[in-house]
Amino acid sequence: MNQYTYPILLGVAAGMLTRLIMLRTDSRQYPTRLHGKIVHIAMGFIAAVLGAVAIPSIMKKDFSAITFLTLAASQFRDVRNMERNTLQQLDGYELVPRGHTYIEGIALVFESRNYLVIFTSFVTTFAYLGFRSFYAGLIMAIISFFISKKLMSGNRLxxxxxxxxxxxxxxxxxxxxxxxxxxxxxxxxxxxxxxxxxxxxxxxxxxxxxxxxxxxxxxxxxxxxxxxxxxxxxxxxxxxxxxxxxxxxxxxxxxxxxxxxxxxxxxxxxxxxxxxxxxxxxxxxxxxxxxxx
Known part of the structure; x- marks a missing residue:
């Protein structure tokens, strides 16, 4: 193990925990099944890893991490398209459909939550390495949880x-x-x-x-x-x-x-x-x- 192992592990753990907290069936009634959730958990893990390794890569002057973040953004846009297409297909069998506006909002939420995971992992690893303290990273992870929860809630009617x-x-x-x-x-x-x-x-x-x-x-x-x-x-x-x-x-x-x-x-x-x-x-x-x- 090197000096970056524990900061990366903490960043990945914080990002995954954030994604699991945000992955819940709410008033939108989606996702509701195990396989649908597995897809989002897998994408959340990828986002957490990308966010966690960005800071160590920059510190080692390996700027390819920025390229990976750009590619990740493209992949997460594909996730948004996947959710949109899936829900539009299912909407035709609903007795009272969601409608295109609602579906677009759901797809946008699932894309944005991956970015919140990257943010959480990034700042957690950064705090760990910047202050050379596990507790600094842990405090930043907790702050990120609250920020993600606030951004996730949205407005109600x-x-x-x-x-x-x-x-x-x-x-x-x-x-x-x-x-x-x-x-x-x-x-x-x-x-x-x-x-x-x-x-x-x-x-x-x-x-x-x-x-x-x-x-x-x-x-x-x-x-x-x-x-x-x-x-x-x-x-x-x-x-x-x-x-x-x-x-x-x-x-x-x-x-x-x-x-x-x-x-x-x-x-x-x-x-x-x-x-x-x-x-x-x-x-x-x-x-x-x-x-x-």
């Missing part, structure tokens, strides 16, 4: 909107949530099913920026998918009248969310909607757009 449960109602054949028209249901049988299983929620944006984000079709589809995954969905293929919908009131920016859950639990539904992620591709900062000269 409850930060942007007020959410309330509103009973659904029919006016003739028209289905309404408050004064927001959802769709037309002419068959009395379907109307009875909707009144029995349906639930309505009203989302009111807190700010003008939140109003634009909530109007995004991808953001609304993500809400419907999360509720349907968390509570189930009362429908099958070929039943367009039983499709969950989220419709916008163009006058004030409110959104009426209509769902048909198998588990009709209002409190749980409110939590699920509130914890739905705010999609990065749906975020708009209109309030800042006019402030630049």
């Amino acid at each position: 409850k930060d942007l909107v007020h959410i309330e449960h509103v009973p659904i109602r029919f006016e003739g054949a028209g289905l309404y949530i408050d004064n927001i028209y959802i769709m037309n249901i002419g068959l009395p049988t379907r109307q009875k099913e909707i009144m029995k299983y349906g639930m309505g929620f009203l989302l009111t944006p807190k700010t003008p920026d939140a109003r634009i984000t909530l109007a995004n079709l991808g953001q609304r589809q993500a809400i419907l998918h999360d509720v349907s995954v968390g509570l189930g969905v009362f429908r099958d293929s070929g039943t367009p009248a039983l499709v969950p919908l989220a419709k916008l009131d163009i006058n004030d920016g409110r959104v009426g969310v209509f769902v048909l859950p198998q588990e009709k639990n209002v409190e749980k539904a409110l939590r699920i909607i509130g914890n739905s992620p705010t999609l990065e591709n749906a975020i708009r900062m209109s309030s800042e757009a006019g402030g630049r000269s």
Whole structure:
């Protein structure tokens, strides 16, 4: 063993632990199976090794490590493409699909987490070698864990909107949530099913920026998918009248969310909607757009 062995091992261990902490099935419900997780663990190990060996390579004036980091970035972009393609293929078999915006957000997250692993391994090894202390590396690893956890959390919908449960109602054949028209249901049988299983929620944006984000079709589809995954969905293929919908009131920016859950639990539904992620591709900062000269 040489002077770099223990710093590299600590860096790799810190990076792998960071990846394992971030590899969990959350509201996105992905990854859910062992083989899918093995792929991400393997890529996390590669990222940890690259981050850990970068500093020793530079100290030995072997700058090929920079080339390897560049190649790793290319490989991790391929991981993003792989996740996108996989989820798009699976989305066609979902009763309530995620939508392209949600899928792109998931793929972006899995790419960025590999970069967080590289960062953790890099700074851990750097601290170990820079201060010539195991404890310095350990402290830096712990700090990196908290940074990664903070960056991983992201924003939630409850930060942007007020959410309330509103009973659904029919006016003739028209289905309404408050004064927001959802769709037309002419068959009395379907109307009875909707009144029995349906639930309505009203989302009111807190700010003008939140109003634009909530109007995004991808953001609304993500809400419907999360509720349907968390509570189930009362429908099958070929039943367009039983499709969950989220419709916008163009006058004030409110959104009426209509769902048909198998588990009709209002409190749980409110939590699920509130914890739905705010999609990065749906975020708009209109309030800042006019402030630049």
